[in-house]
Amino acid sequence: MKLAQRAAGISPSPTLAIDGKAKQMKAAGIKVINFGVGEPDFDTPENIKLAAIEAINAGETRYTPAGGTVKLKQAIVDKFQKDNGLEYQLNQIAVSVGAKHSLYNAFQVLCEPGDEVILPAPYWVSYIEQIKLAGAEVVILPTRQENDFKLTPGELEQAITPKTRVFLLNSPSNPTGSVYSREELAALGEVLLKHNITIISDEIYEKLLYDGLEHISIASISPELKENTVVINGVSKAYAMTGWRIGYCAAPTPIAKAISDLQSHSTSNPTSIAQAASVAALNGPQDAVYEMVAEFDKRRNYMLERLTSIAGITCPKPKGAFYLFPNVSAYFGKSYQGKTINNGTDLANLLLEVAEVAIVPGIAFGSNDNVRLSYATSLENIKEGLDRIEKFLAELQ
Template sequence: MKLAKRVSTLTPSSTLAITAKAKALREQGHDVIGLGAGEPDFNTPQYIIDAAVKSMEEGQTKYTPSGGLPKLKDAVIGKFKEDQNITYSANEIIVCSGAKHALYTLFQAILDEGDEVIIPTPYWVSYPEQVKLADGKPVYIEGKESNEFKVTKEQLEAAITDRTKAFILNSPSNPTGSMYSEEEMRELGEVCLKHDILIVSDEIYEKLVYDGAVHTSIAQLSDELKEQTIIINGVSKSHSMTGWRIGYAAGNVEIIKAMTNLASHSTSNPTANAQFGTIAAYTEDDGSVENMRQAFEGRLHKVYEQLVAIPGLSCVKPKGAFYLFPNAIEAATNCGYDNVDDWVTALLDEEKVALVPGSGFGAPENVRLSYATSLEAIQEALTRIERFIEKKSK
């Protein structure tokens, strides 16, 4: 059977590919250390689990409104007011089956064939694929490593055409962990306001910031920027709820209404008990979120120093998320490989360490390492990487 064009253009996930190969090696009995994880290695806090269980025991197991429970929307509104001092109303919020689904629904709602979305590189792997699924065209601008992988207002201005519909801003970033300053956001925002370009602000890692860094949403910088921005967020990373699939979007009433209409014909509604758990996540606090953040910060400090001491690897120190994104081209070349992808494959075959090649993020000279796993495992993986480089470089 002939498949639709929209799926034939999709690029397979490099993260899933390396994960599948690592799994196969484990099943063969090998001691594989996987550093590709995109989720916290902590269980969901107990008070959230308890709230979800209680909701089911009380019979809250039916359909909910497509855009989310009113009580959950109120909790999201309260979160925005407390964290960013931004005021939203219920008709400016949609709750979706994960932040990924919120992004997918947004692009389906705003893009027509040929509309362009500007995506800084390195990017999260699903951005360009979701744009293509909406018949849009990804337009890439390079976040240079010398600028902590961030793009400038000049780069943004130069990429704009009469088909530009949106600009994606991801801070803190997956895969780099970089964060934009308020001034940098203002400059990018001014360009978007000038050309009437929607800002898609992915803030899923907002709670995971380190060394005194403070997350700022571009929507909180002015009323004009709030009107020009759709915020994408959720509880997957902040509350270790990746499997619960609750995310949301906040912004323009007409866009949110269109997204809600689309969701009513795709998912019907987010899972009911997961919504009740998320209400608890945003209205109660047992310290778990901060404890998890501190654990990631402690790991970052330890493993970063070990990483940058490895010959052939250099790395911009991240300010958020839970990834390191070192440049490995020198190591790959010294080891006799033509590119970093081949080096990553050989590393997995010979030392049983699974990294994610940066080519999947639009940065072929880099690799992504997640420190959302035990400190002992990460340190052992880095020891193996150094051993591999030393052996191959001789």
């Protein structure tokens, strides 16, 4: 039996691989501190769970329109108006099985073989695989830590070719936590409009911002940019609803329709019960979100202070999401009991094996000098995990 070339070329997710190995060790009775997973450690708020139960009891367990219920689409339209100053019609919204699915659908309807997609690095691990599955070519555009891992207009301009079809923007960023300002987005947008390049803007971490920052969607900069942008979002990160699998996009009508049509022949509708719960998430009180963000902020500050106090480790302060992306290259070339650390992957493997701490090597995100740590775990775990990391690094020769 022969696999199709597109299937054979898929690389497994390094983040899920690390998380899976950590869970196997935990099942074996080992207390692993897991900084690898990108998932809030809070429970879904009660009003959202109650809405799902009410939907079940009301018999909302049948097919819905492929692109989402009218109630959920209206809640999304209202959210964009209230939070982002963006006006969309119901037919410009498509609800999918998680934001990852929304991204996949967007690449599928926008990209063809021979097209190029500009992807700033560091990047979320699934972007590359999704672009490849759409038949397009990935153009990786490295960013610099000294610029907070943000792209400049000049760097973007140099990467554009006649084949460039899409630019992928992720702000707040996974894995770096960097956030673009309105002025920075406007400058990038000017370049993209000049070359008529479509923007896919992944804004899944929109509500997880710190230091008084306001989220700015690039689609809100101007009407012209809105017409050139597909905004991706969802309920998983902000509302601790990762397992509910509801994402959505807002886009010009032809793109939204194409996504809904594509989805009608793949997954059909997202789960009806999860859609009802998502209406409650978007329309209901936001207190639980604010509480989560406040707790994430405490963890961010503690983890950053501890990490950067370790000799050789540098890390910009993340402005959003729940990750730190420290540079650990000062430890390359060192060894532990005869095992040499040549890169971030070696360091991550030894940390898990010896210190029983799970982190994700930066090569998964396109940056070999870094590793990613998630602070979506308790402060108690963070303290113990950093104690173990500090002890392990001090023992390297």
